[in-house]
Amino acid sequence: MGMKFADRMEGMKGSAIRELLKLTEQPDIISFAGGLPAPELFPIEEMKQVCMKVLDQDGRASLQYSATDGYLPLREKIAKRSAKLGFKADAKDILITAGSQQGLDFSAKIFINKGDVIICESPSYLGALSAFRAYQPKFVEIPMDEDGMIMEELEKALDTYTNVKFIYTIPDFQNPSGRTMSLERRKRLMELATKHGIPVVEDNPYGELRFEGEIMPSLKCFDPNNLVILLGTFSKILAPGMRLGWVIASPEVLQKYNVVKQGADLQCSSMAQREVNMFMEMFDIEAHIEKIKKVYGNRKNLMIETMKKEFPESTTFTNPVGGLFAWATFPKEIDAAVLLKKALEQKVAFVPGETFYPNGGNANHARLNYSCMPEDKIVEGITRLGKTLKAM
Amino acid sequence: MGMKFADRMEGMKGSAIRELLKLTEQPDIISFAGGLPAPELFPIEEMKQVCMKVLDQDGRASLQYSATDGYLPLREKIAKRSAKLGFKADAKDILITAGSQQGLDFSAKIFINKGDVIICESPSYLGALSAFRAYQPKFVEIPMDEDGMIMEELEKALDTYTNVKFIYTIPDFQNPSGRTMSLERRKRLMELATKHGIPVVEDNPYGELRFEGEIMPSLKCFDPNNLVILLGTFSKILAPGMRLGWVIASPEVLQKYNVVKQGADLQCSSMAQREVNMFMEMFDIEAHIEKIKKVYGNRKNLMIETMKKEFPESTTFTNPVGGLFAWATFPKEIDAAVLLKKALEQKVAFVPGETFYPNGGNANHARLNYSCMPEDKIVEGITRLGKTLKAM
Numbered sequence: 119m120g121m122k123f124a125d126r127m128e129g130m131k132g133s134a135i136r137e138l139l140k141l142t143e144q145p146d147i148i149s150f151a152g153g154l155p156a157p158e159l160f161p162i163e164e165m166k167q168v169c170m171k172v173l174d175q176d177g178r179a180s181l182q183y184s185a186t187d188g189y190l191p192l193r194e195k196i197a198k199r200s201a202k203l204g205f206k207a208d209a210k211d212i213l214i215t216a217g218s219q220q221g222l223d224f225s226a227k228i229f230i231n232k233g234d235v236i237i238c239e240s241p242s243y244l245g246a247l248s249a250f251r252a253y254q255p256k257f258v259e260i261p262m263d264e265d266g267m268i269m270e271e272l273e274k275a276l277d278t279y280t281n282v283k284f285i286y287t288i289p290d291f292q293n294p295s296g297r298t299m300s301l302e303r304r305k306r307l308m309e310l311a312t313k314h315g316i317p318v319v320e321d322n323p324y325g326e327l328r329f330e331g332e333i334m335p336s337l338k339c340f341d342p343n344n345l346v347i348l349l350g351t352f353s354k355i356l357a358p359g360m361r362l363g364w365v366i367a368s369p370e371v372l373q374k375y376n377v378v379k380q381g382a383d384l385q386c387s388s389m390a391q392r393e394v395n396m397f398m399e400m401f402d403i404e405a406h407i408e409k410i411k412k413v414y415g416n417r418k419n420l421m422i423e424t425m426k427k428e429f430p431e432s433t434t435f436t437n438p439v440g441g442l443f444a445w446a447t448f449p450k451e452i453d454a455a456v457l458l459k460k461a462l463e464q465k466v467a468f469v470p471g472e473t474f475y476p477n478g479g480n481a482n483h484a485r486l487n488y489s490c491m492p493e494d495k496i497v498e499g500i501t502r503l504g505k506t507l508k509a510m
Numbered sequence: 511m512g513m514k515f516a517d518r519m520e521g522m523k524g525s526a527i528r529e530l531l532k533l534t535e536q537p538d539i540i541s542f543a544g545g546l547p548a549p550e551l552f553p554i555e556e557m558k559q560v561c562m563k564v565l566d567q568d569g570r571a572s573l574q575y576s577a578t579d580g581y582l583p584l585r586e587k588i589a590k591r592s593a594k595l596g597f598k599a600d601a602k603d604i605l606i607t608a609g610s611q612q613g614l615d616f617s618a619k620i621f622i623n624k625g626d627v628i629i630c631e632s633p634s635y636l637g638a639l640s641a642f643r644a645y646q647p648k649f650v651e652i653p654m655d656e657d658g659m660i661m662e663e664l665e666k667a668l669d670t671y672t673n674v675k676f677i678y679t680i681p682d683f684q685n686p687s688g689r690t691m692s693l694e695r696r697k698r699l700m701e702l703a704t705k706h707g708i709p710v711v712e713d714n715p716y717g718e719l720r721f722e723g724e725i726m727p728s729l730k731c732f733d734p735n736n737l738v739i740l741l742g743t744f745s746k747i748l749a750p751g752m753r754l755g756w757v758i759a760s761p762e763v764l765q766k767y768n769v770v771k772q773g774a775d776l777q778c779s780s781m782a783q784r785e786v787n788m789f790m791e792m793f794d795i796e797a798h799i800e801k802i803k804k805v806y807g808n809r810k811n812l813m814i815e816t817m818k819k820e821f822p823e824s825t826t827f828t829n830p831v832g833g834l835f836a837w838a839t840f841p842k843e844i845d846a847a848v849l850l851k852k853a854l855e856q857k858v859a860f861v862p863g864e865t866f867y868p869n870g871g872n873a874n875h876a877r878l879n880y881s882c883m884p885e886d887k888i889v890e891g892i893t894r895l896g897k898t899l900k901a902m
Contacts, residue, residue, distance in 0.1 A: 124623050182749070231516050
């Protein structure tokens with residue numbers, strides 16, 4: 119015999135982003151690589167008041183085991199806030215998870231047998247692809263344009279593959295592309311999903327961080343058969359360090375997420391759940407989100423303006439109306455991994471695009487995060503990157 | 511097509527314990543069913559000071575994303591405390607997990623293909639069995655006596671099955687039986703594991719909660735080939751509501767746990783990790799553990815004395831020297847699930863033993879938790895249970 123790992127481990131490697139994050143932790147690097155919220159906006163003084171009140175009012179319960187589905191007042195508040203995305207939810211439709219990342223892992227665990235198909239945008243969120251890979255799916259990538267997934271391509275895929283277990287999409291300010299799915303396509307996607315009876319995992323970490331215009335409705339608004347599994351998180355609207363997100367799904371499906379949560383870690387932190395709940399009771403989270411949006415919107419504008427000025431004309435880029443990321447496309451002959459090596463010599467970092475394509479290829483892209491660098495560094499970093507690009 | 515779940519979901523049901531916990535949350539129930547620490551011992555005032563200091567000194571980092579492997583000062587303290595279990599560890603050997611439950615889930619994810627064998631004690635911890643079941647193993651149960659797993663039976667199993675992926679054991683104050691593996695058997699178990707090159711998942715949530723005698727050495731003390739994967743947790747020595755545990759393993763194996771952690775939830779709460787670390791800097795966790803041990807030891811003694819007085823002579827029970835649970839064995843004709851129904855009419859709860867046997871059977875047992883009921887309720891509850899038993 120001897121030590122043998124499960125077959126699933128063969129396809130699992132450390133995330134390139136996480137490895138990069140280590141590299142870019144050097145303080146002199148201007149990093150557009152991570153997906154970090156701006157730490158200077160964290161409500162630290164407010165959290166101090168919150169912690170004191172939670173421990174004063176509810177200390178024993180906040181340090182004890184609690185129910186797997188999550189703290190009821192917190193679930194009630196999440197349900198109520200769903201109105202922002204255009205639908206009604208009830209606390210009983212909600213499971214609290216360790217960030218939306220845990221919702222992604224559970225989605226694959228619940229649906230995927232080896233070889234089953236997951237349909238996703240091309241490119242798609244690396245963290246989701248990593249989580250899904252542990253369950254050995256086949257990824258079918260649907261090309262995108264500026265309005266998101268191209269529906270004719272989705273239709274073809276649904277007609278072609280008989281073992282599609284779910285469609286994975288980030289309709290709002292997609293990671294990595296920054297693109298947003300149009301209203302028309304949201305409706306069409308749900309028509310197709312409904313016709314085929316295919317669940318849709320809608321990952322929505324950024325939807326509330328819209329810099330202009332109205333918040334777009336969730337796919338749940340066009341979901342007569344309750345096929346949408348919506349993943350949300352406090353990571354981008356409050357603080358990722360709390361590790362709190364949620365799943366909203368039909369009772370039949372949510373029950374599966376609950377069972378999986380029990381086995382995975384029993385429950386989320388009783389204390390963290392009470393703290394986030396108390397934050398929303400004591401303070402105005404909507405005002406907090408407005409503050410974040412303003413800062414990120416300014417940073418995004420500055421990044422786009424600087425790219426227009428400093429990047430060669432052959433490079434194009436998206437102009438997101440929300441979220442944390444822009445997406446640059448270089449001429450075909452430029453390998454962004456090579457560009458990164460040169461950029462790191464200039465103390466600038468980003469994530470090469472190829473890692474966001476589950477089946478590889480497409481080396482001529484870069485994901486650029488604008489949320490966590492101050493404005494002077496954005497100008498300086500993009501300028502350096504432009505020079506490096508031109509030198510290639 | 512249509513909504514289809516993965517095959518693994520067929521074997522996964524909600525935990526009987528978690529469902530019971532809901533029932534027994536009624537305030538008039540005397541519950542020996544859960545595995546809850548005594549909430550009156552939680553260091554609430556200390557945690558208030560801890561939270562303030564963490565947010566004052568390190569507010570931004572405690573609310574931000576952080577490294578997957580965990581907060582270095584916390585890992586250093588865990589490494590240092592390993593000396594209590596008789597071995598040396600280094601911070602780099604440690605991954606922080608969401609309780610030891612997450613370590614159990616990851617162990618199965620990393621090692622188990624469908625049909626692979628997990629060897630475990632008979633009976634064994636229900637939460638582990640549930641976590642493992644998601645990966646569709648075959649469970650081979652090894653009978654126990656008062657000194658733990660019977661080594662001749664383990665040897666037979668290792669000689670019989672060619673696809674054993676790991677041995678799962680709780681050597682100290684086992685859940686559910688309360689039994690402790692003798693020193694001699696620890697050495698023998700590791701001889702056998704070493705001979706066959708089989709990893710050993712040592713689950714040690716209770717080892718430090720010893721009421722009398724010396725703390726027993728971890729299996730890691732007899733592990734020349736670094737086969738032991740040790741799971742620890744702050745749940746029983748500090749507070750389960752924080753959801754913080756750890757894995758200690760060889761570099762090759764720990765790297766797998768790290769990759770799986772990335773996909774599962776990226777990292778544990780940055781804030782909770784800093785809080786537990788700060789608790790250990792500001793206060794004496796060893797003194798806190800002494801306080802817990804004293805209270806639990808008294809409760810255990812009282813439960814055993816009352817069982818001796820009130821239970822029929824045909825019922826036997828273990829007399830644990832640490833941990834949270836005692837284990838009662840009734841005459842073969844008594845079904846503990848029936849007993850539970852009758853006991854609930856008398857407002858007393860426990861967990862019927864059958865759920866702890868992965869392959870079923872053995873209905874004539876009960877797990878009795880003594881850590882979280884005050885002393886008068888222990889006497890009253892055991893007395894009522896004795897009357898119910900005698901009436902059967």
